[in-house]
Amino acid sequence: MKLELGEINIKEVKLGSVSKIEAGVLHVSEEEVRKIVLEDDKIKSLKLEVALPGQSIRITPVKDVIEPRVKVEGRGGIFPGMISKVDTVGAGRTHVLKGAAVVTCGKIVSFQEGIIDMSGIGADYTPFSKLNNLCLVIEPKDGITRYDHEASIRAAGFKVATYLGELARDMKADKVTTYETKPLFEQAAQYPNLPKVGYIYMLQTQGLLHDTYVYGVDAKKIISTFIYPTEVMDGAIVSGNCVSACDKNTTYHHLNNPIIKSLFEQHGKEINFMGVIITNENVFLADKMRSSDWASKMADYFGFDGVVISEEGFGNPDTDLIMNCRKISSYGIKTVIVTDEYAGRDGASQSLADADVSADAVVSGGNANTLITLPKMDKVIGMLDYVDTVAGGFDGSLKPDGSIEAEIQIITGATNELGFNKLTAIGY
Numbered sequence: 001m002k003l004e005l006g007e008i009n010i011k012e013v014k015l016g017s018v019s020k021i022e023a024g025v026l027h028v029s030e031e032e033v034r035k036i037v038l039e040d041d042k043i044k045s046l047k048l049e050v051a052l053p054g055q056s057i058r059i060t061p062v063k064d065v066i067e068p069r070v071k072v073e074g075r076g077g078i079f080p081g082m083i084s085k086v087d088t089v090g091a092g093r094t095h096v097l098k099g100a101a102v103v104t105c106g107k108i109v110s111f112q113e114g115i116i117d118m119s120g121i122g123a124d125y126t127p128f129s130k131l132n133n134l135c136l137v138i139e140p141k142d143g144i145t146r147y148d149h150e151a152s153i154r155a156a157g158f159k160v161a162t163y164l165g166e167l168a169r170d171m172k173a174d175k176v177t178t179y180e181t182k183p184l185f186e187q188a189a190q191y192p193n194l195p196k197v198g199y200i201y202m203l204q205t206q207g208l209l210h211d212t213y214v215y216g217v218d219a220k221k222i223i224s225t226f227i228y229p230t231e232v233m234d235g236a237i238v239s240g241n242c243v244s245a246c247d248k249n250t251t252y253h254h255l256n257n258p259i260i261k262s263l264f265e266q267h268g269k270e271i272n273f274m275g276v277i278i279t280n281e282n283v284f285l286a287d288k289m290r291s292s293d294w295a296s297k298m299a300d301y302f303g304f305d306g307v308v309i310s311e312e313g314f315g316n317p318d319t320d321l322i323m324n325c326r327k328i329s330s331y332g333i334k335t336v337i338v339t340d341e342y343a344g345r346d347g348a349s350q351s352l353a354d355a356d357v358s359a360d361a362v363v364s365g366g367n368a369n370t371l372i373t374l375p376k377m378d379k380v381i382g383m384l385d386y387v388d389t390v391a392g393g394f395d396g397s398l399k400p401d402g403s404i405e406a407e408i409q410i411i412t413g414a415t416n417e418l419g420f421n422k423l424t425a426i427g428y
Contacts, residue, residue: 001090001091001180001181001228001230001231002091002178002179002180002230003074003090003091003092003093003094003178003179003180003230003233003234004073004092004093004094004176004177004178005093005094005095005096005176005177005178005179005233006072006093006094006095006096006173006175006176007095007096007098007173007174007175007176007177008021008095008096008097008098008168008171008173008174009024009098009099009174009175010024010025010026010097010098010099010100010132011024011025011099011132012024012025012026012052012132013025013026013028013050013052013100013132013133013134014026014027014028014050015027015028015030015048015050016028016029016030017029017030017031019032019033019163019164019167020167021097021167021168021171026097026100026132026134026164026167028048028134028164030048032163033046033048033134033136033160033163034046034048036156036159036160036163037136037138037156037159037160040152040155040156041141042140042141042144042148042149042152043138043139043140043141043152043156044139044140044141044142045138045139046136046137046138046139046156047106047137047139048134048135048136048137049134049135049137049381050132050133050134050135051103051116051118051133051135051381052118052132052133053118053119053123053129053130053131053132054118054119055118055119055379056118056119056120056377056378056379057117057118057119057377057378057379057380057381058115058116058117058118058122058374058377058379058380058381058382058384059103059105059115059116059117059118059133059135059381059382060105060113060114060115060116060380060381060382060383060384060387061105061106061108061113061114061115061382061383061386061390062103062104062105062113062114062115062116062245062382062412063104063105063106063109063113063150063153063154063157063242064103064104064153064154064157064239064250064251064252065101065102065103065104065116065128065131065133065250065251065252065253065412066101066102066103066104066157066158066160066161066250066251066252066255067096067097067098067100067101067102067161067251067252067255067256068096068097068100068101068102068161068162068164068165068167068168069094069095069096069097069161069165069234069235069255070094070095070162070165070166070167070168070169071084071089071092071093071094071234072092072093072094072095072169072170073092073093074089074091074092074093074094075087075088075089075091075092076088076089076234077089078094078161078162078165078234078235079158079161079162079235079238080215080216080234080235080236081213081214081215081216081217081236082155082158082213082216082235082238083158083159083162086215086216088231089230089231089234089235089236090228090229090230090231090232090233090234090236091230094233094234095165095168095169095171095173096165096168097164097165097167097168098174098175099131099132100131100132100133100134100164101128101131101132101133101134101252102133102134102136102157102160102161102164103116103128103133103134103135103136104135104136104138104153104154104156104157105135105136105137105138105381105382106136106137106138106139106153106382106383107138107139107140107149107383108386108390109146109149109150109153109209109242110146110150110209110242111242111386111389111390111391112242112243112244112245112248112390112391113242113245113386113390114244114245114246114248114390114392114410114411114412114413115245115374115404115410115411115412116128116129116133116411116412117129117374117377117411118133118377119377120374120375120377121372121373121374121375122372122374122375122411124422125372125408125411125413125414125421125422125423126411126412126413126414126421127413127420127421128252128412128413134160134164135381135382136153136156136157136160137381137382138152138153138156140152140153146209147209150209150240150242151240154238154239154240157251158238158251179229179230179233179264180230181228181229181230181273181274181275184274184275184302187272187274187275188272188274188303190268190272191267191268191272194268194270194271194272195270195271195272195305195306196271196272196274196302196303196304196305196306197263197271197272197273197274197304197305197306197307197308198273198274198275198276198277198299198302198304198306198307198308199229199259199260199263199273199275199276199277199307199308199309199310200276200277200279200295200299200307200308200309200310200324200328201227201232201237201257201259201276201277201278201279201310202279202280202281202309202310202311202312202317202320202321202324203219203237203278203279203280203281203312204241204243204248204249204281204312204313204317205218205219205220205280205281205282206220206243206281206282206283206313206316206317207220207283209241209242210241210242210243210313211240211241212237212238212239212240212241212249212280212312213237213238213239213240214227214236214237214278215236218240219237219278219280220280220282220287222278222280223290223291223294224277224278224279224280224291224294224295224298225277225278225298226275226276226277226278226298226302227275227276227277227278228275228276229257229260229263229264229273229275229276232254232255232257232260232276233255233257233260235251235254235255237254237278238251238254239251239253239254241312243312243313244313244314244368244391244392244409245390245391245392245409245410245411245412245413245414246340246368246392246408246409246410246411246412246413246414246415246416247312247313247314247340247365247368247414247415247416247417248312248313248412248413248416249312249416249417249418250412250413253413253416253418253420256420257418257420258418258419258420259308259310259338259418259419260276262419263308271306274302274303274304275302277295277298277299277302279291279292279294279295279320279324280320281311281312281313281316281317281320282320283316288319288320288323289323291320292320292323292324292327293327295324295327295328296324296327296328296330296331299328299331299333300328300331300333304333305333305334306333306334306335306336307328307333307334307335307336308335308336308337308338309321309324309325309328309335309336309337309338310337310338310339310417310418310419311337311338311339311417312417314339314340314342314352314353314368315342315353316353318339318352318353318354319353319354321337321339321352321354322352322354322355322356322359325337325356325358325359326356326358326359329358330358334361335358335359335361336361336362336363337359337361337362337363338362338363338365338417338418338419339351339352339362339363339364339365339417340364340365340366340367340368340415340416340417341364341365341366341367341368341369341415342367342368342369343367343369344369345369345370345371345407347367347369347370349369351364351367363419363424364423364424365415365416365417365419365421365423365424366408366414366415366421366423366424367408367415367423368392368407368408368409368414368415369407369408369409370407370408371405371406371407371408372405372406372407372408372411373403373404373405374403374404374405374406375403376401376402376403377402384398384402384404387404387406387410390410391409391410392406392407392408392409392410392411393406393407393410394406397410
């Protein structure tokens with residue numbers, strides 16, 4: 001599959017009466033967005049806010065971050081199975097509003113939701129402080145379940161991102177990048193002298209608001225399977241989970257997966273990037289065994305010489321991570337695992353809940369238990385009344401002066417396990 005990504009650079013977002021992109025500014029019609037969101041009868045109200053880099057703004061509690069995109073050539077549409085039909089995507093041309101994002105926030109759904117600070121020390125820990133964010137502060141109707149609440153907010157974010165992406169359909173891109181993965185035998189023959197490398201993409205699928213969707217299907221209902229990396233770039237995988245904010249893969253993370261991009265950058269130079277195997281992180285042991293068996297069997301079948309394995313979440317998923325690592329290594333395939341750590345506030349505790357001697361090449365996204373003090377912001381988009389009880393917070397986290405003392409676990413993307421962050425750790 002060959003996909004062209006055309007970037008339209010967005011330097012600012014402004015609310016107004018007409019939606020358009022002009023001179024790098026994304027103008028957003030409040031009336032049109034309100035109409036899109038409030039067509040869901042489970043949503044009581046919507047407040048639209050804009051948060052720009054460097055502003056003294058705190059966005060919280062954050063559910064998802066979504067990059068607006070539109071498919072302009074090729075089969076299917078953006079977010080297949082969620083917004084578009086389930087046609088296979090990943091080929092043709094897609095336009096991206098680079099520098100812009102839709103952030104869904106508002107009344108808390110689950111205790112694992114996070115904070116995005118647009119300035120101050122907290123901004124250094126999240127990539128989303130560098131984006132021009134359109135924030136949807138959504139209030140659900142009284143009496144609906146948490147699952148309906150999450151589904152309504154998730155759908156609202158995709159709808160608005162799709163609406164904004166359409167504005168770029170006929171625009172000339174500022175930059176075009178082409179990505180291609182050929183069918184298996186062709187790909188293997190393209191660079192026969194380079195090591196064949198695959199990517200094992202672990203998806204959070206533990207249920208109870210810990211879900212990821214593939215072509216609209218809850219990934220815990222599937223077995224490990226192959227997917228073209230360009231399908232991921234076209235929105236085939238989206239977030240629907242409330243895993244801890246620091247290591248949650250938002251939809252923005254999936255669309256811009258840095259492991260996939262890095263493997264493409266090395267393709268034809270140091271490696272032959274063969275493609276992606278997606279596998280889930282279920283709760284029960286039998287499911288973990290089945291998924292890791294299938295992932296390792298496929299890695300061997302495809303003839304990979306090496307793989308990169310990334311996880312999402314911590315604790316229970318650490319078992320899936322180590323199972324995948326150990327079983328794939330048993331086929332003689334070299335492995336690198338990408339994770340973060342929960343090593344205690346002093347960094348002295350065991351970093352992962354599971355371990356194996358085969359996990360001898362590890363990339364760390366940092367220690368999520370590290371304490372930080374976030375200064376008061378001039379403006380809060382959303383609300384702060386939950387801070388003491390959310391993952392990363394504790395009794396007394398929210399100070400009388402408006403500052404917050406918490407673990408960096410509370411910051412969206414702080415220790416992201418795709419490496420979409422600035423933190424790491426060095427072992428001795």
